[in-house]
Amino acid sequence: MLDQVIDQDKYRVFGKVCVADLIEPNPSKNRSEWQKAFNKVNAKHSDYIICTAIF
Template sequence: MSDNQLVFGKVRVADVLQPAAGLSKSRWQTAFNRISAKHFDYVVCDKDTLSICAVIELQDKSHHQPNRLKRDQFLKAACKSANLQLLEFWVKPRYIVEDIRSALVKPNRLP
């Protein structure tokens, strides 16, 4: 990250994304329910405006399970439709900060 960014952990997806405008009340509620219990591992924001620069998901072997694959596909589609950069990193004991910084510039990497 840079000095101009803040990182927040375990942020509820519904606090970052909202269902599409124009849905009926029941369809909006159904869409909201799909995201209200899900969380991003990290959200990277601009320090001054708190606008969201990217969201980060940590991947481990549990993400190969069918229910996790479905969840991950849903989050990828939701982020794509919102034009929100989703970065994925394999879980490691330690990270190289420069790898994360460069991923913010080069999306869709899985270091």
């Protein structure tokens, strides 16, 4: 449905995107802290995202 209402020359819709594919925790000297932060974002998903199309 979203593909029908956006300008497909400018935007793309992606479904069921893992948040860890979009953001990553800041590096930390403590690997355990970083892993905990990463696990929090890795466990989350977005129903969809809309991105600028790059050709």
